[in-house]
Amino acid sequence: MKALIVSIAFLFVAFTCMMAQIPSVKVEDSKGAQFNTSSLINHKTPMIISFWATTCKPCIRELDAINEQMPDWLGEAEFRVVAVSTDDSRSTAKARSMAEGHGWDDFVMLYDKNQEFMRAMNVSLTPQVFVVDVDGKIVYSHTGYAPGSERELLKAIQKLQK
Incomplete structure (x- = not known):
């Protein structure tokens, strides 16, 4: 009985996560202009959205790994990468500099200075x-x-893609 309850709870959480949609939140783009996250949906290309911070070493390693693999991956499937910095307004300049220094030029860079998009996507870590x-x-x-x-x-x- 306990296993059944755990299984049902897992399926409910999995179904809820899989049916979630990108919320409409205003963040900054790489040029500092207001950007509505709902405009990421273009009905043509899937995307990877990665929430990261300048103080998060695993975040940087993951984005570097994606950046390194991206040319090969684009040969296999069409997609975009959206990297969302969760650094606050005091650290945004550092985040912009870090993105440039790591060569994440092919990523859509967004800056969620108030962590509104982060909260709307239920990201805690x-x-x-x-x-x-x-x-x-x-x-x-x-x-x-x-x-x-x-x-x-x-x-x-x-x-x-299938």
Whole structure:
């Protein structure tokens, strides 16, 4: 009986996460202009959304790994990467500089200085990564980073291409 209750709870949480949609929140883009997160949904290209912070070493390692693999991955599937800095307004300049220094030029860079998008996406720890389909539905999510776990992102993207 206990196993049944745990299984039902797990399925409910999994179903809720998978049916979640990208919320509409205003953040800054790489040029400092207001950007509405709902405009990320273009009904053409799935995306990886990664929440990161300048003080989070695993976040930086994960984004570097994605950046390194991205040219090969784009040969296998079409997608975009959205990197959302959760640094506050005092650290935004450092986040912009770090993104530039790491060569994350192919990423859509967003700066969530008030952590509104972070809260709307129910992110409590970084790195938190989502794979989102063309309609803005979250189809995969994970927290934390271990070397090689970025391959799960490609698998999730490839499933959307079928």
